Amino acid sequence: MHEMSLCENIRDIIQEQASADGFTRVNRVWLEVGPLSCVEPEALRFGFDVVMRGSVAEGAALEIATPAAEARCLACGQSATVQHLYDPCPNCGTVKMQVTQGDELKISKLEVV
Amino acid sequence: MCGTCGCGEGQVQIDGKHHHGDAREITLERDLMAKNDDYAAANRAHFRDRGILALNLVSSPGAGKTSLLVKTIEMLGPGRCAVIEGDQQTSNDADRIRATGASAVQINTGKGCHLDAHMVGHAVDDLAPNAGSVLFIENVGNLVCPAGFDLGEAHKVVVLSVTEGEDKPLKYPDMFAAADLALVNKADLLPHLDVDMDLIIANARRINPKLGIIQISARTGKGMQDWVGWIRSARVAMRLATAAE
Numbered sequence: 001m002h003e004m005s006l007c008e009n010i011r012d013i014i015q016e017q018a019s020a021d022g023f024t025r026v027n028r029v030w031l032e033v034g035p036l037s038c039v040e041p042e043a044l045r046f047g048f049d050v051v052m053r054g055s056v057a058e059g060a061a062l063e064i065a066t067p068a069a070e071a072r073c074l075a076c077g078q079s080a081t082v083q084h085l086y087d088p089c090p091n092c093g094t095v096k097m098q099v100t101q102g103d104e105l106k107i108s109k110l111e112v113v
Numbered sequence: 114m115c116g117t118c119g120c121g122e123g124q125v126q127i128d129g130k131h132h133h134g135d136a137r138e139i140t141l142e143r144d145l146m147a148k149n150d151d152y153a154a155a156n157r158a159h160f161r162d163r164g165i166l167a168l169n170l171v172s173s174p175g176a177g178k179t180s181l182l183v184k185t186i187e188m189l190g191p192g193r194c195a196v197i198e199g200d201q202q203t204s205n206d207a208d209r210i211r212a213t214g215a216s217a218v219q220i221n222t223g224k225g226c227h228l229d230a231h232m233v234g235h236a237v238d239d240l241a242p243n244a245g246s247v248l249f250i251e252n253v254g255n256l257v258c259p260a261g262f263d264l265g266e267a268h269k270v271v272v273l274s275v276t277e278g279e280d281k282p283l284k285y286p287d288m289f290a291a292a293d294l295a296l297v298n299k300a301d302l303l304p305h306l307d308v309d310m311d312l313i314i315a316n317a318r319r320i321n322p323k324l325g326i327i328q329i330s331a332r333t334g335k336g337m338q339d340w341v342g343w344i345r346s347a348r349v350a351m352r353l354a355t356a357a358e
Contacts, residue, residue, distance in 0.1 A: 002227055002258035009145045017141065027136055031145075038261035038287045074322055085286035085320050096322040099290070105145045105261075113136050 003043040006105070007051035013107055018056045023112035026057035034104040035069045035083060069102020149262055152230035156237065156265025160248070161355055166348045167248040169266035171288055173281075174254030176274040177298045179206045180331040182249055183213055188341050191215040195242035197250045199228040206251065216240060227258035230265055247344060260287035267351055268293040275299050279312040282320050289320040294327065296340060301330040 014026060029048075033039050041064045048062050071082045073089035074096040080089060082102070088095045144150070160167045170178050179198075186194045191214035198206040198219045207219035218240045220232050233250060242248050250266060252259040260269075271292040273281055276299060282289040289295065295317050303310060314326055327343065329336030 002261060005225070005229070006145050009148060012148070013141070013143050013145075017139065021139065023139075036287075036290075038257070085290050086283055095319040098322065107141050107143050107145060109138050109140045109142075111136055111138050 003039060004047045004051065006039065006044065007047040010048070010107055011051050011055050011057065014057050014110065015055060017110070018112075021112070024056060025113045026060045026110050027113060028061045028063060028111035029057060030063045030065065030108045030110070032065050032067060032104050032106050032108050034102040035066055036085060036099055036102040037105045038103075039105060041066070065108070067102065067104060069099065071097040071099045071102075074098055146261070146263075149230050152234055153263040153265040156230055156234050159234075159237065160265060160267070161351075163242075164245045164352065164355070165242055165248050166246075166344070166351055167250060167264070167266040168344070168347075169250045169252060169259075169264050169269045170272060171252045171256070171259045171269055171292070172254060172272035172274075173256045173277065173285075176254070176272045176277065177331055178251050178254070178272050179209055181272060181296065181298060181329070182251060183209060184331045184334070184337055185249075185341065185344075186210070186213045186215045188337060189247060189344065192243070193246050195240050195246055195248050197228075197233060197236045197240060197248065199232075199251060199253045201225070201253065216242070222253055226253060226255050227262050228252050228264060229262050233264045247348065256281075256285040256288045260291045268347060270294045270296060272296045272298050273313070273317075275302055275306060275308050275310070275313070279309055279316055282313070282317040286320045289317050289324065292321065292324060294325040294343060296336075297326060297328045299330060299332070300328045300335055301333045 033041055045062055052058050052060060068081050070079055072079045073092060073094065075094040076089060076092040078089060078091040082097060086095065087097060089097055172178050182196060194215040196210045196215055196217040198210065198217055199222060200206055201222055204219040207217040210217035218236045220228060220236055250264055269292040271288050273295055275297060297313060310328065317324055317326060327336050327339045329340055
């Protein structure tokens with residue numbers, strides 16, 4: 001359950017931002033979680049509600065965007081959208097795919113009061 | 114549901130807006146791993162300055178990491194090795210390492226499922242590994258969470274025992290994608306098992322085409338020379354890279 005410690009990171013970032021910016025409540029939190037980021041969005045949701053209790057983001061809604069993952073084929077050089085690390089190249093069928101995008105894990109924006 | 118007042122979102126509007134005072138959006142674009150990555154960068158700089166080769170050993174529980182380490186330390190020399198042991202509970206593994214004469218510290222993560230760079234930084238302060246030594250960081254036995262946490266190591270080395278099945282790399286791809294080397298351990302058991310070594314290797318390379326693979330047995334010593342040779346090459350490569358900076 002490393003999603004719990006990631007939620008603690010989210011809370012720390014929000015609290016830091018609250019001190020700097022002066023807001024007292026967070027209505028909504030937008031995250032970007034790449035499909036290859038080693039994170040399970042449902043576990044993140046579960047941890048989020050628990051960890052945000054007592055913080056300025058208690059009760060905040062959580063929006064998780066999942067950008068597409070991309071990989072480049074080491075055999076034919078083509079880039080393609082992939083869902084998993086073991087997906088074959090849609091162009092040449094080999095499995096020598098090197099991931100180039102899709103492991104993002106970030107807090108993109110907040111709605112605050 | 115509206116997070117501010119609990120009303121149905123967007124259902125009540127005043128002058129065409131669902132109103133809660135001055136709600137506004139702030140763009141952050143902050144990486145959730147940034148804090149860990151900062152600690153990892155500090156660890157990496159410390160290792161580079163002191164010529165320490167740090168290897169992060171990851172596996173599922175029971176793959177044989179500690180037995181492998183004990184053998185490795187005997188071959189490299191205990192004075193040239195230091196070990197950080199990560200487990201949820203007990204200091205059994207650190208005790209086994211200390212019995213070889215190498216220095217070791219035990220991190221108990223409690224309920225935690227992985228080591229992070231902050232814990233490792235503190236452990237390095239306590240351990241104070243010799244300049245030019247090899248620091249083995251034996252991560253918590255878990256093929257999932259440790260994949261996502263950079264500790265400042267030069268390489269992640271994944272240990273997989275032959276009894277775990279050929280499809281382990283496909284089931285737990287993140288770790289095999291993050292590793293530079295796979296040690297396929299307990300190879301001495303192969304004659305007693307219906308396990309296809311070629312398939313293990315093919316599945317691991319399907320996840321990570323650049324993965325190095327060594328078949329090894331801590332018990333019989335098979336592959337140990339290759340592994341120790343790999344460590345020595347990695348140390349040379351690190352020194353050359355540091356000298357070139």
